[in-house]
Amino acid sequence: MEVMRRVTIFVDGRPHSVLDDQNLLQACLSAGLDLPYFCWHPALGSVGACRQCAVKLFRDASDRRGRIVMACMTPAADSTRISIDDAEAREFRARVIEWLMINHPHDCPVCDEGGECHLQDMTVMTGHVRRRYRGLKRTFENQDLGPFINHEMNRCIQCYRCVRFYRDFAGDRDFDAFSLRNQVYFGRQQDGTLESEFSGNLVEVCPTGVFTDKSFKEHYTRKWDLQTAPSICVHCGLGCNTIPGERYGLLRRIRNRYNGEVNGYFLCDRGRYGYGFVNGAQRIRAPLLRRELGGPAAPVERQEALARIAAWMADGARVVAIGSPRASLEANFALRALVGPAHFYGGMSAAESRLTALIAQILQRGPAPAASLQEAAEADAVLVLGEDVTNSAPMLALSLRQAVRRQPMAAARGIPPWDDHAMRQVTQGQRGPLFLATLAATRLEDVARETLRAAPADIARLGFAVAHALDADAPSADVDAPAHALAGRIAAALLAAGQPLVVAGMSCGSEDMIRAAADVAWALRRAGRPARLAFVVPECDSLGAALMTDRNPGLPQDGADLLLVMENDLYRRADTDTVDSLLGSARHVVLIDHTAHATAAAADAVLPAATFAEATGTLVNNEGRAQRYFRVFAAAGDVQESWRWIHDIAAAAGRTRDAPWTRLDDVTAACATAIPPLRRIVEAAPGAAFRIAGQKIPREPPRYSGRTAMHAQVDVDEPKPPDDPDTPLAFSMEGYAGRPPSPLIPYFWSPGWNSVQAVNKFQEEIAGPLAGGDPGVRLMAPSSGTAPPAYFREVPPAFARRDGHWLAVPLHHIFGSDELSTRSPPVASLAAQPYAALNPDDAAELGLNGGDLLHVQLRGISHRLPLRFEPALPKGLLGLPAGMDGLAGIPLPDWVRVAKAEAP
Amino acid sequence: MWSSLKTLWTIFLHIFRRRETIQYPEQRPSIPPRWRGRIVLTRDPDGAERCVACYLCAAACPPDCISLQATEDEHGRRYPAFFRINFSRCIFCGYCEEACPTYAIQLTPDFEMGEYQRHNLVYEKEDLLINGPGKYPGYNFYRVAGLAIGGKGKGEAENEAPPTDPRSLMP
């Protein structure tokens, strides 16, 4: 990679210092200047299609005439002289927008893009105010693109951003540009759900209202009317940054929050559309208490519920608590403090505890550090062991799709990376090395150099063989000849790379795979390569929970006198019998959670917890980055943060000193002090006392409407806005109007920039870090100088089929495997349904046909599941959907028996 | 002293001026049609609700006394699910009417809105909606807009060509 230099360009006579790896458009925007554009996108590069970014370029200081060039297609070389303000350039841009608007429908009032429309912004910026064209407008029919995206083709300005994102960036094929001249059509060959897991990004990529959020349309609100706060996605372990928006007490949508090191400009569809559970009918909104044994749990006053729980805790009752890897660090810590570390369980299954602890240990130990999503996208050779990343950590798949372009791009000398069209012409779809070793077919195979589908043990063995090929000191795996050859090719590719990356994770439930990945990375480090590791973890705070529960892995053996469960459905952590007996052994079970599930049904008392949108807290993502999420709105009624319930329980039981905190900062600080690996979590974001010019940061934009009418039907006297003692943000439109520090940005907006592209004004360099540095703090940053530790030496034996038995393995689904997003209606409508997958040869051996029902014997319980043929699944394996209700608690892989079931 | 005398003299002269005070309410004042009084929501010439729930009036309103929620019928026509004006806050500035892209919201010459209870000044859509087009008889937003609604497909709005066929390669 060439080193960036700072150079000086002159814009309208004024010097600006810019980076020379940028084009002039990017440079002008980085310098804070306004220049209209459409087809250029910071993540997609330039193609020069829209002609909107025209500027005057001068040969030298003496050149008075100059010529019009497209800023996005011209490199920012030293001493370049341009003019944005030049009359001819201005006229040129005004004409271009007038042409673009000729066919534009009169739709703004009913267009969901209105008020955050890049086309509106650019039209205003160029000064085009009056329609002169009197002819007929061209029109299009729309398509039904599924539950995520609404299509309104009339509004298209033919900038080609959508296809470039969908096909070139995200790599899917079922969307394209059709037809010709002024009739170019952007859509699918025919109506149907978009196949890409990243289709939701079209909403933000398209500068107009052609693609809008269909779930948002159900409860549409303008951007200026949404109350927003910086937040973190809770639907997988990657911790993408989001901006959820609320109005009238309903969570309305999720938007991307730029973080240069994590998710950049994009989100996956699980993260964007999984928010429905917050508004869902299954929400627990009031304290529930079971008054008599076997009776139903009924809503009660909070005081009564707390008094009853306090009574259960009284007089030396043995209390055991189970936290959760989907709850904040603060909530887990408060619970741990209440019952004492000896009685606190992190809330993961035994297998999850082992795997997360191993991952945390490897990342803390070094020298191979965790790769952020951005670092993964910059890797130039990648080995994936066992993870179907598109389904288990979706945004990592998008990063890997960019990673495979690094080597060809580096080889294309003389072409700047932003010159997208030229770069794609030169690289011609060539790809750098990406090796996938997975259980079954994955969605990344089209860009992989080589693919191996194998049983978990064989994938781990391949990993060990690669490590051995890199370093003869690493344990030898004695794999068969084809695997040996493959391992050799992988090792050679990784060794030749500048930034090699090894991806592994918890999806297959295999410690061997994680160890093998660590061995490969360490072998590369020994060879002097800056190898990184990306471990996929299942939940938003899996690593945080691992760092907190050093003592008690898995679930407790018995429920003691009082079992306190927090934000956790235990039936997803162990099989039904185990959980039944655990819950049955407790005299009383108390659950603090926001969504009803099987554990809630079994609890004697349930306290309503806040979801991510109604709470503030800290989460640790898969790379050990602690990130703070903030309350978007104040929940109604008794709903409050789990740690506040724990404080209330402690107070009711007369044990306030065990959980004395009443403000979040105090919990966070106590947690950081008590648990050394979490020492730096207080730095994740400024504390509640932070003020700018003595003011809080408003969650509502200055144009927020309806303040004196939205509650008037209830009480004509406007209520005081809720207080927020936990954060420097206010539930108000009043407060500091400037640019807040990066972890506290509630929405991206700047005068004249109403669309998502206002983020330009918040970055140090366009597509670089946010001003002041990207939010979040990495807790596990081993010094890369440390010597690699001794290799893991336990190589598992090769997979061998067993007669009459199948090895059941989990297959992950972006829609269906995650507990919470599956409760969101648009996600639920696409969620995978339960099945049992077999290789067709195995099925034939059993005499099974497609559509048959199978009896799968899992831990003594028989499950009836429809058979699905999975030709890519190795023989001897049985694929089961991961995380699905009813199957989620069964630890996999496990040997099972299979029989044909009679149709009901 | 001098100023007091001057004032008395001026007032005395008023005896000979035309009388402006009228005996309200027995006598009705004549109010010009552009007077900014009680706000109404009008209907388009087809008799359907004109408001398309674009939220622009609410954004323009200085005391923020308009609140509404957009919804859609089964054919995609957008309209407000509820529409509320808190007249105890309204300053009758007319910005909402000026912001409205559909002529839906209009101020009328009716000024008789006195109430003993403040909450009676909170008007919902049912209270605001009138049966006619108000001051602007001809305009029908959905006839101009490109959005398809029940009874109006793509290419059927004013100044629209029929929808293109993306499969055709004819020039």
Ligand code: SF4
């Ligand atoms: S895309 Fe933008 S300019 Fe076009 S109708 Fe929608 S809001 Fe208006």
Ligand code: SF4
């Ligand atoms: S649909 Fe949107 S992104 Fe695609 S070409 Fe049209 S305006 Fe551009």
Ligand code: SF4
């Ligand atoms: S990749 Fe994970 S964290 Fe990111 S948006 Fe998707 S579900 Fe959320």
Ligand code: SF4
């Ligand atoms: S501005 Fe007009 S169309 Fe828009 S919400 Fe208000 S009344 Fe309805």
Ligand code: FES
């Ligand atoms: S942004 Fe430069 S030509 Fe489109």
